[in-house]
Amino acid sequence: METKEFNDITLICKDCGKEFIWTSGEQAFYDEKGFTNPPARCKEDRDKRKAERNSNRNDFRRNDSNRFAYRTEDN
Ligand SMILES: [Zn+2]
Numbered sequence: 153m154e155t156k157e158f159n160d161i162t163l164i165c166k167d168c169g170k171e172f173i174w175t176s177g178e179q180a181f182y183d184e185k186g187f188t189n190p191p192a193r194c195k196e197d198r199d200k201r202k203a204e205r206n207s208n209r210n211d212f213r214r215n216d217s218n219r220f221a222y223r224t225e226d227n
Pocket residue numbers: 165166167168169170193194195196197
C-alpha cells in the first residue's frame with residue numbers, strides 16, 4: 153500500500169488575481185473525490201460565491217409592505 157504525498161501548491165485566483173495556497177490537505181480531498189482540476193478561486197472568493205448563492209435563495213418580496221395608505225381626510 154502506497155500513500156500519496158502532496159505538497160502545497162501556489163495557484164492564482166481567477167476572480168481576484170491573487171495567489172493562494174492549495175494545501176496538501178485539500179489536494180488529498182480533491183483526489184479522494186476524484187476531482188481532476190485544481191480550484192480556480194481562492195477560498196475567500198469561493199466563500200463569497202457560496203454566500204451569494206445562499207442570499208439569492210432568500211428573495212424576499214417586500215413591495216407590499218412598502219405601500220403606505222395616505223390619509224387625506226384628517227382635517
Ligand atoms: Zn480570489
